[in-house]
Amino acid sequence: MTEKTYTVTGMSCGHCAASITEEVVEVPGVTKVDVDVPSGLVTVRGESADDATVRAAIVEAGYEVTHAMRNALA
Known part of the structure; x- marks a missing residue:
């Protein structure tokens, strides 16, 4: 499982x-x-979620991604 945080x-x-x-x-x-x-x-969070597709989904919702950071999971 991966986790990534986006600043929107x-x-x-x-x-x-x-x-x-x-x-x-x-x-x-x-x-x-x-x-x-x-x-x-x-x-x-998820398994192999494509970063570009996640960013595109946020943009589709009407918002802008300004930064992304991969988080360490325990």
């Missing part, structure tokens, strides 16, 4: 979080999406 701009409410979650959860390989609106972070 333009989020301001629960609807924003729901829109991003709805798009990203459809990406093949994604098993979980956590959106933290106040910090602007979207954390994606």
Whole structure:
């Protein structure tokens, strides 16, 4: 399982979080999406989820990815 955190701009409410979650959860390989609106972070977990496809899903939801970081899982 891998986990990657994306910094996303333009989020301001629960609807924003729901829109991003709805798009990203459809990406093949994604098993979980956590959106933290106040910090602007979207954390994606899954098996072999394609980074470019996750980024495209966030853009499709109407937001911009400014940074991505792979997280170490215990």
